[in-house]
Amino acid sequence: MSGIARDVGDLFHRELSGERAQATTAAITRFHRPPGASGYHAATNLVAAELRAAGLKDVASTAYPLDGETVAGEGPLPLAWEPHGAVVRVVSPEPGEVVNMETASSCLAWWSRPTPEGGMTAELVDLGRGERDEDYAGTDLTGKIVLIGHTERPGGWMYAARRAMEAGARGILSDYLFYTFAPDRTRETHPEAVQLLRLPNQRGQFDAWACGIAYPAAQRLRELLRLGPVTLHADVRCDLFRGHGQNLLATIRGRELPEESVFFIAHCSAATCPCANCAAGPALMVEIARVLHGLIERGELKRPRRSVKFLFIIEGLGSRAYIEQHRDELDRVKAAFCFDSVGHDQGKLKSVLLFYRHPDSSPSFINDYFAGVMDRSPKDGTWVFADDADIAPVQFTQAPYTPWSDNHIWAAYGVPSPLIMSWPDLHFHTQFLTADNTDPRVFRRAGVTTALAAYEIADAGAADALMMADEVAARAGFRLAEIANRAVHRLAGAARVGGNGVDATRVSARAGRELAYAAERDRRAVASVRTLLSGESVPGLDDAIAAHGDALHEQAERAAARVVAAADGWSGGGERA
Amino acid sequence: MTASLQSVLRRTHEGPGTAVAGTPYPELVALVERMRAEDGRIIFDSLRPMGDEFWNMIDGERSVEQIAEAVCLEFGFDLPPNLFLPLVDGIVASGAAAIVGAGNEGERGT
Numbered sequence: 001m002s003g004i005a006r007d008v009g010d011l012f013h014r015e016l017s018g019e020r021a022q023a024t025t026a027a028i029t030r031f032h033r034p035p036g037a038s039g040y041h042a043a044t045n046l047v048a049a050e051l052r053a054a055g056l057k058d059v060a061s062t063a064y065p066l067d068g069e070t071v072a073g074e075g076p077l078p079l080a081w082e083p084h085g086a087v088v089r090v091v092s093p094e095p096g097e098v099v100n101m102e103t104a105s106s107c108l109a110w111w112s113r114p115t116p117e118g119g120m121t122a123e124l125v126d127l128g129r130g131e132r133d134e135d136y137a138g139t140d141l142t143g144k145i146v147l148i149g150h151t152e153r154p155g156g157w158m159y160a161a162r163r164a165m166e167a168g169a170r171g172i173l174s175d176y177l178f179y180t181f182a183p184d185r186t187r188e189t190h191p192e193a194v195q196l197l198r199l200p201n202q203r204g205q206f207d208a209w210a211c212g213i214a215y216p217a218a219q220r221l222r223e224l225l226r227l228g229p230v231t232l233h234a235d236v237r238c239d240l241f242r243g244h245g246q247n248l249l250a251t252i253r254g255r256e257l258p259e260e261s262v263f264f265i266a267h268c269s270a271a272t273c274p275c276a277n278c279a280a281g282p283a284l285m286v287e288i289a290r291v292l293h294g295l296i297e298r299g300e301l302k303r304p305r306r307s308v309k310f311l312f313i314i315e316g317l318g319s320r321a322y323i324e325q326h327r328d329e330l331d332r333v334k335a336a337f338c339f340d341s342v343g344h345d346q347g348k349l350k351s352v353l354l355f356y357r358h359p360d361s362s363p364s365f366i367n368d369y370f371a372g373v374m375d376r377s378p379k380d381g382t383w384v385f386a387d388d389a390d391i392a393p394v395q396f397t398q399a400p401y402t403p404w405s406d407n408h409i410w411a412a413y414g415v416p417s418p419l420i421m422s423w424p425d426l427h428f429h430t431q432f433l434t435a436d437n438t439d440p441r442v443f444r445r446a447g448v449t450t451a452l453a454a455y456e457i458a459d460a461g462a463a464d465a466l467m468m469a470d471e472v473a474a475r476a477g478f479r480l481a482e483i484a485n486r487a488v489h490r491l492a493g494a495a496r497v498g499g500n501g502v503d504a505t506r507v508s509a510r511a512g513r514e515l516a517y518a519a520e521r522d523r524r525a526v527a528s529v530r531t532l533l534s535g536e537s538v539p540g541l542d543d544a545i546a547a548h549g550d551a552l553h554e555q556a557e558r559a560a561a562r563v564v565a566a567a568d569g570w571s572g573g574g575e576r577a
Numbered sequence: 578m579t580a581s582l583q584s585v586l587r588r589t590h591e592g593p594g595t596a597v598a599g600t601p602y603p604e605l606v607a608l609v610e611r612m613r614a615e616d617g618r619i620i621f622d623s624l625r626p627m628g629d630e631f632w633n634m635i636d637g638e639r640s641v642e643q644i645a646e647a648v649c650l651e652f653g654f655d656l657p658p659n660l661f662l663p664l665v666d667g668i669v670a671s672g673a674a675a676i677v678g679a680g681n682e683g684e685r686g687t
Contacts, residue, residue: 073592131603153621159602179622323592360651361633400652403629412593412633510655517650 013378018440024283026435029274036080036243054290073320078202080243106272112209119235130160142168175218267315281339304458343438344422359401366416476522484559487511499572508567519556523549585678597628599667
């Protein structure tokens with residue numbers, strides 16, 4: 001590619017540095033960043049300094065309490081928490097170390113309470129998975145340390161931990177590993193991974209601590225328990241305290257409608273240390289802000305009509321606090337791009353970069369519009385016979401709405417809120433997720449695509465809204481055809497293997513419902529481009545939206561009829577009727 | 578009041594929430610087993626997006642059956658709507674949602 005930009009996408013592709021985002025990620029991962037901890041504040045301050053160094057002037061922080069009492073959104077905000085160290089050892093029968101935060105930085109569970117000065121010594125009790133009443137029957141857990149075994153259900157950890165604490169347990173060890181996937185991330189194939197756990201003790205109601213431990217350590221404890229009583233010594237140092245969070249907001253002011261905005265949102269907090277997945281989000285946002293600000297200031301890019309805002313928060317809590325303080329602003333937020341693991345090395349971490357769609361509960365243009373940007377944004381590979389950046393070495397694809405991060409909070413208020421994140425994740429929230437597991441090419445792909453989408457939405461006017469309506473309708477129409485094709489192929493495929501228990505009538509009925517649902521959802525998604533008009537009158541837009549809606553419903557009916565005809569003619573693997 | 582498929586719900590607070598919040602964990606585990614018998618792609622964590630979206634779709638107009646159907650179509654699952662009734666009973670009992678229409682006179686399904 002030459003250095004002359006043909007359009008906005010080329011500009012971002014030329015300017016945005018994945019290496020710079022990766023370096024910022026590495027800097028952030030130096031800090032242990034639970035809510036309210038000194039490391040979290042240091043990471044946020046580092047981000048603020050980088051934004052200012054990049055020339056952004058409008059950078060401001062707003063504090064909110066983390067006191068276990070102040071209500072924001074769905075309930076009270078938790079206490080702040082800071083880890084300092086944790087060592088658990090077997091005292092008898094065979095002395096040895098179980099876990100140590102110095103070598104497994106992820107081991108100490110959030111909202112643990114410290115042990116007394118000098119540590120505590122207590123008997124270990126194996127609760128199995130801790131999911132059944134029988135696991136607790138006949139055992140006095142008061143003051144003891146319990147071992148809770150891994151299941152495939154992350155919710156099982158919270159349930160068992162709460163029950164154990166309610167039964168008086170003072171300490172908890174667990175070899176839980178969340179979100180396993182074979183063959184790479186299972187308890188057996190990733191044995192030394194120590195999962196970051198969150199203790200259901202956000203308001204400090206229990207005097208207890210918890211540590212994740214490696215699988216071999218847990219197995220050794222189980223073996224020892226089979227032979228007789230096991231005594232442990234634990235020295236847990238941490239603070240559970242009334243502190244505060246900060247919402248750091250950087251704004252690039254819009255030229256015509258500055259009160260309207262497009263948001264980027266990521267968290268400077270992190271499940272554990274180093275936690276490069278979380279750090280990647282704010283790091284890429286800093287890079288996007290630097291590029292966008294620089295291009296505008298140098299006059300290479302027109303200032304967008306609306307403001308672009310970069311919100312750096314504690315995951316979940318910051319959004320709740322921000323919305324509590326700015327409830328009346330939400331109607332003017334045209335989209336919020338939420339970032340999580342936007343830089344994962346796809347080979348090392350077995351990952352794919354994903355665009356998690358905004359949910360159907362508030363149909364939006366954002367999903368199909370962004371899919372279009374993914375297609376047309378510049379990439380890092382070229383066709384062998386042309387100098388054109390149209391082949392993507394980085395896998396970047398779509399997935400359904402997934403309430404992983406702050407996207408679910410903004411989406412619940414109807415703000416179009418896609419989440420950009422990598423998944424699967426070999427080292428998700430374990431001690432192994434270091435910054436050298438990120439890849440500048442992934443940062444660049446995520447950054448160029450979202451920066452382009454955000455800029456276009458921020459600058460969108462009437463003609464753009466009409467164009468977006470056309471694009472959403474075109475993709476919706478193709479999707480209807482796909483639904484029908486999938487049903488017809490399912491029948492044909494089943495017939496080739498002798499029917500395989502498929503009920504053709506049921507397949508047909510399901511496809512019919514799916515088509516009707518998709519047509520109505522996408523009719524509303526097309527109509528949502530009106531939110532970009534900001535009171536402008538656009539001749540022909542309402543007619544175009546209505547025509548698109550009618551066409552989608554008509555196409556759905558025709559597609560459903562095609563599936564019904566295929567089902568009627570289906571003979572379950574025998575002769576066609 | 579026990580919910581039916583025809584019940585219409587209203588949320589008692591705006592913003593984020595989940596339809597699984599009022600149901601104890603052991604009951605969720607058992608419910609997932611029943612769901613998995615109907616659609617083998619269901620895993621425990623499927624409840625997370627489904628619960629989220631069920632909550633988001635509560636609007637004081639759509640019935641439980643309509644929301645359950647929409648949630649299944651959004652995520653590509655094939656479940657009878659009555660499997661969502663225990664979740665509805667849970668959020669109603671917890672006070673997070675209230676039944677505002679059709680009451681408990683409707684069909685609970687099989």
